[in-house]
Amino acid sequence: MSRLSLEVSDVRAEALDVLLVELRRAGGGALEPFTPGAHLEIELPNGAIRHYSLTNDWRERDRYVIGVGRAANGRGGSDFIHQSLRRGAMLISSPPRNNFALDLEAASHLFVAGGIGVTPIMSMVRRCEAEGRDWRLVYAARNAQRAAFYETLRGFGDKVRFHFDDQAGTVLDARRWLAERPDGQHVYCCGPQPLMRAVREAASHHPAQSVHFEYFVAPAAEPPGEAADAVPRPGEFRVELRRSGLSLVVPADRSILEVLEANGVKVPFSCREGLCRTCETTVCAGEVEHRDYVLSTEERAKSKTMMVCVSRARSPVLVLDR
Ligand code: FES
Missing domain, CATH: 3.10.20.30 (Beta-grasp domain)
Structure with missing residues (x-):
């Protein structure tokens, strides 16, 4: 499998406990192209292997930008990046892979993001906006200080609805946003497991191919796509x-x-x-x-x-x- 050698060209704070890390090809030159929703599998110097979504414009060929949230119960990846990763560090990465692609045939796109889950969606929003596609984003975070890309997203006006738990006094009610979906709309969700579960339930009566999820941690409960009455786990x-x-x-x-x-x-x-x-x-x-x-x-x-x-x-x- 081909691997890329990438140099950290910038590390900066994007929001409370969220860093943006800019990566360029070691020695210079164009990077492999990517499509919105893609991620990199990165080998960190501490030995951890983690997957991070690309947030930047898919037309940029000179850099990848990933967003990294500090995980409360992380397994060493986000802690390392927040505490130790500096400009000039070298990382080994896979080429971009995409398990969360935009469906370019969709009539419109509804994005539902929670916390750091906005990172792949940011890249998708950039493409929709650049190509004049019909899109909306509902973005939930604990508070505005933790909302990555807050200022950029505010610039999109009514297309973006923010939900901040501290102001609302409760978490986002995903059902409200999925209750009436126009024909041909596709839904894309990335965020904490309770949000993903709520969107999955709210969209359960919609065609499965029109609802897309990006998981970076395996759900503790039944995997998506396995109905509760699926055939029981076989033995040998x-x-x-x-x-x-x-x-x-x-x-x-x-x-x-x-x-x-x-x-x-x-x-x-x-x-x-x-x-x-x-x-x-x-x-x-x-x-x-x-x-x-x-x-x-x-x-x-x-x-x-x-x-x-x-x-x-x-x-x-x-x-x-x-
Ligand atoms: S090792 Fe990642 S899907 Fe199997």
Whole structure:
């Protein structure tokens, strides 16, 4: 997998506990292009691997800008960036990947952002605005001091509605914004889990392909797309590997990825939570129980690939291209 060597060219505060980090190609030169909603998978000098959305204009080829919120219960990524990352530091990154793309066929776009979840949406807003697309943003934050891009977003007038918990005395009621959706509108949501869950529930009667989510932490509850009455988690099943010729049993308490690793089959991985697509594997035969957060409804239906770090089998045997 190709990796990029990036130099930190700027680090600055965007809001309370939110930093913007500007990255440029080490040694200069154009960067790989990206589309709004894309993210980078970055290897931090402290060994942590994290995914950060690109917030800048998709036409810029000389820099990537990511927004990093300080996580209250972080696992070392945001703390490191807030405390130790300085201009001139070198980072290794994946090329931009996009699991949260704008649907350019949509008649209009409703963005629902919570906290640092505004970062991918900022890039999407920039494109919609540049191309004259019909868009609206509802942006919730604990207070105005923590709202990243507050001044920029205020400049868009009525297209942006802010919700600040401290002023409203309560959290955003997502149902209100999704109650009456015009035909052809697509919804995009990124933010804390309670907000994502509320939007998912409020949009449950809308076509699944018109509602888009960006997860950076796996939800604690049922994965999205798995109905409450989905087939129960199966126990043991077998994977047959077409290229390596192995036939392996996957116990109920281990992932396919773990079993492959234990048997010497190398599979690239990063998040191990179904969030990044790094472990995506071609399915040759068998029925998959998808538990990831990146495949679209169509991709799930076709089931040509699966994320072996989290997804499992509904059939007794899965045949994989490994
Ligand atoms: S390792 Fe990230 S989706 Fe599997």
